[in-house]
Amino acid sequence: MEWTKCAAVAIIVAIITGLAVYYSVPPRIVEVKVTPTPTIAGAPTPPKKIKAGFIYVGPIGDYGWTHAHDVGRKYVEKLFPWLETIYAESVSEADVERFLDRMVQEGCDVVFTTSFGFMDATIAAGEKYPDKLFFHCSGYKRSKNVGTYFAEFYQLYYLNGLMAGALTKTGKVGYVAAHPIPEVVRHINAFAIGVKEVRPDAKIYVRWLFSWYDPAKAREAAETLIAEGVDVLAFTEDSPTVVEVGEEYTKKNHTVYTFAHYSPMLKFGKSSCVSGQLVHWERIYEDIMAKIYSGVYNTTNLENVDYWWMLRQGAVELGCDFGVPINEKFIPLLKEKKVKDPVLGEINVYDLVNVRLKQMKEDVPTFDPFTGPIYDQEGVLRAKPGERLGHDELWTMNWFVQGIVGKIPAAT
Amino acid sequence: MMEGLEASLDAAVRAGTPLLLASVGEIYAERSGILNLGVEGLMICGALTAFAVTYSTGNPWIGVFAAALVGGLLSLIHGLLSISLRANQVISGIALTMFGLGLSSFVGRKYIGIPINPIPKIKIGFLGDLPLIGKPFFQQDPLVYFSLILTFILWLILFHTRIGINIRSVGENPEAADAMGVNVYLTRYICVFLGGCLGGLGGAYLSIAYTPAWIERMTAGRGWIAVALAIFSLWDPLKAVIGSYLFGGIEAIQFRLQPLGIPASLLGMLPFLLTIAVLVIVSKEVMRKKIGAPSCLGIPYARGEK
Numbered sequence: 001m002e003w004t005k006c007a008a009v010a011i012i013v014a015i016i017t018g019l020a021v022y023y024s025v026p027p028r029i030v031e032v033k034v035t036p037t038p039t040i041a042g043a044p045t046p047p048k049k050i051k052a053g054f055i056y057v058g059p060i061g062d063y064g065w066t067h068a069h070d071v072g073r074k075y076v077e078k079l080f081p082w083l084e085t086i087y088a089e090s091v092s093e094a095d096v097e098r099f100l101d102r103m104v105q106e107g108c109d110v111v112f113t114t115s116f117g118f119m120d121a122t123i124a125a126g127e128k129y130p131d132k133l134f135f136h137c138s139g140y141k142r143s144k145n146v147g148t149y150f151a152e153f154y155q156l157y158y159l160n161g162l163m164a165g166a167l168t169k170t171g172k173v174g175y176v177a178a179h180p181i182p183e184v185v186r187h188i189n190a191f192a193i194g195v196k197e198v199r200p201d202a203k204i205y206v207r208w209l210f211s212w213y214d215p216a217k218a219r220e221a222a223e224t225l226i227a228e229g230v231d232v233l234a235f236t237e238d239s240p241t242v243v244e245v246g247e248e249y250t251k252k253n254h255t256v257y258t259f260a261h262y263s264p265m266l267k268f269g270k271s272s273c274v275s276g277q278l279v280h281w282e283r284i285y286e287d288i289m290a291k292i293y294s295g296v297y298n299t300t301n302l303e304n305v306d307y308w309w310m311l312r313q314g315a316v317e318l319g320c321d322f323g324v325p326i327n328e329k330f331i332p333l334l335k336e337k338k339v340k341d342p343v344l345g346e347i348n349v350y351d352l353v354n355v356r357l358k359q360m361k362e363d364v365p366t367f368d369p370f371t372g373p374i375y376d377q378e379g380v381l382r383a384k385p386g387e388r389l390g391h392d393e394l395w396t397m398n399w400f401v402q403g404i405v406g407k408i409p410a411a412t
Numbered sequence: 413m414m415e416g417l418e419a420s421l422d423a424a425v426r427a428g429t430p431l432l433l434a435s436v437g438e439i440y441a442e443r444s445g446i447l448n449l450g451v452e453g454l455m456i457c458g459a460l461t462a463f464a465v466t467y468s469t470g471n472p473w474i475g476v477f478a479a480a481l482v483g484g485l486l487s488l489i490h491g492l493l494s495i496s497l498r499a500n501q502v503i504s505g506i507a508l509t510m511f512g513l514g515l516s517s518f519v520g521r522k523y524i525g526i527p528i529n530p531i532p533k534i535k536i537g538f539l540g541d542l543p544l545i546g547k548p549f550f551q552q553d554p555l556v557y558f559s560l561i562l563t564f565i566l567w568l569i570l571f572h573t574r575i576g577i578n579i580r581s582v583g584e585n586p587e588a589a590d591a592m593g594v595n596v597y598l599t600r601y602i603c604v605f606l607g608g609c610l611g612g613l614g615g616a617y618l619s620i621a622y623t624p625a626w627i628e629r630m631t632a633g634r635g636w637i638a639v640a641l642a643i644f645s646l647w648d649p650l651k652a653v654i655g656s657y658l659f660g661g662i663e664a665i666q667f668r669l670q671p672l673g674i675p676a677s678l679l680g681m682l683p684f685l686l687t688i689a690v691l692v693i694v695s696k697e698v699m700r701k702k703i704g705a706p707s708c709l710g711i712p713y714a715r716g717e718k
Contacts, residue, residue, distance in 0.1 A: 061517050061524050061628035207667045210676050214632040215623035216430075217663065220423055224667040227419045239630075240525075241623045268527045268625070406671050 483612020
């Protein structure tokens with residue numbers, strides 16, 4: 001009966017390997033079918049087709065970063081009949097090189113890599129394939145055929161901070177943060193600057209998850225902050241958990257206000273979620289793709305192509321749902337709270353938010369939250385009065401402004 | 413101080429419940445001699461099933477039931493491979509984890525970003541007002557109570573009934589058990605199925621009670637902690653209660669310790685360090701005999717072969 005045993009083992013191994021290979025989500029390439037768009041008779045046929053590859057660090061089923069990029073990808077694919085896209089999700093840093101090769105082999109003219117950790121591999125791919133274009137999201141290294149892009153939130157965090165400062169009763173505001181990296185530090189600082197503009201005596205408490213992606217941890221961090229007397233919560237993490245916790249407490253007559261992050265989360269916290277930050281990667285992707293198609297971008301001139309898009313370009317939007325900048329429920333509360341602004345005079349916080357929003361949307365923004373004087377926790381002057389922190393200072397920020405409790409832990 | 417302790421205990425119970433359910437399930441599977449490393453996959457499928465069914469029926473209890481069923485059925489794949497076909501249990505279990513993670517993210521796409529009504533918490537009369545233990549143990553959602561009652565019942569069965577002796581003997585010495593007239597295959601299948609059901613329940617707790625939303629890979633490695641817990645608790649459901657709340661507590665308390673500068677990564681390692689310590693202790697033959705570690709764990713049983 002030895003052969004049956006062997007056969008059985010062989011079949012099992014085959015099944016397991018098959019299943020493992022087929023279903024092991026990290027990582028797989030998904031081919032996206034393109035539905036041909038009917039062309040109007042007589043219209044000039046597009047001269048060429050462009051194939052774009054997207055390499056994502058997370059699953060497109062998170063409720064944040066990768067999901068938002070994928071919304072952008074789908075948008076441009078629908079918008080441009082000459083565009084075909086493919087994507088790979090849950091690609092780890094160690095694997096990205098292989099996926100870059102694969103995307104090029106599959107005939108991509110341009111590849112987008114959407115994680116900070118993909119930076120060096122993307123630059124290397126640029127050298128390896130000098131006739132292809134690459135765009136790396138959130139990095140700072142560029143070359144003649146590798147550009148960078150980012151949709152930045154700090155203006156929105158500042159606006160959220162203004163509202164948080166108006167709403168907090170305890171003067172304790174919480175922040176559930178993913179990783180201690182410059183991007184998150186910058187957002188916490190912007191949020192704190194907003195809070196303190198309205199409520200100078202407020203303290204901002206931060207808890208770190210050391211994970212982009214663990215709802216259970218986010219819940220415990222939020223619960224801990226609430227237990228310490230915090231009554232407003234903002235966060236950087238890829239799930240709606242913090243908003244849910246806020247909603248739960250608010251329903252139990254223990255009001256906790258929350259600010260959504262990255263995706264529309266109003267539906268998770270109708271009586272808790274005040275506002276938040278939303279992204280429109282499609283604005284950036286649209287611009288890049290159009291410029292590639294029209295030949296503005298080619299394999300020799302990306303050295304200085306760095307998208308750092310914010311409110312003005314429509315890459316980000318204030319709100320906890322698209323088209324809902326502020327949950328209507330809280331507008332009266334925000335109108336009640338008045339502050340004295342050296343320029344605007346006495347103004348209620350609702351109006352202040354709108355004025356600032358308008359100022360930051362102008363072609364040359366007439367306001368920026370990171371305008372001096374700004375002191376860090378040690379009392380060091382980081383921006384002289386009237387001075388605005390530039391792109392590089394914001395990009396490498398590794399200090400907290402005053403009012404934030406606790407130190408930045410060493411990055412992991 | 414008292415308040416902080418109560419809050420920490422409360423958090424430990426919350427965070428420990430999914431671990432408890434899954435690890436008690438794993439204890440049953442391992443007691444019968446089947447190592448199931450697919451717990452992570454079972455939990456994530458349970459989480460998705462519970463969420464999806466709760467969303468479409470509006471009734472979380474149907475969701476809980478469906479999650480247990482799906483967990484049980486999926487674990488039967490492992491059962492089939494490891495019991496009937498005598499495949500390598502480690503490989504089969506890991507395949508099940510990968511299968512579960514992939515399947516759930518594939519099927520779960522359309523449930524992302526949808527809110528549901530979570531299972532409400534129920535306060536048990538005056539017990540809920542007790543100092544210190546009131547909030548952690550008597551103001552929770554019904555799944556917490558259910559997990560505790562179930563664990564106790566399963567402990568009773570395992571150590572104080574004929575069925576329990578059969579299960580343990582199958583894991584200890586299947587030939588002898590077979591000779592005594594115990595159906596080794598059936599016993600193992602039942603234990604693996606039950607273990608899968610509990611794994612599914614652990615996942616359900618995550619997606620409809622603890623953090624009510626469907627997010628891909630929301631189990632975030634808790635299935636592996638459950639496997640470690642089964643060993644840590646020396647294959648004893650009652651000890652698993654303590655172990656689960658301890659491991660859950662470690663996870664929850666890190667945010668309270670953070671301001672003191674205690675690194676979270678250190679605390680994250682703690683469950684596994686403790687498990688390694690326990691493994692070292694029980695590696696001694698005398699200790700193994702004393703605690704009754706299933707000595708045929710991971711070894712396929714072939715009837716009538718030597």
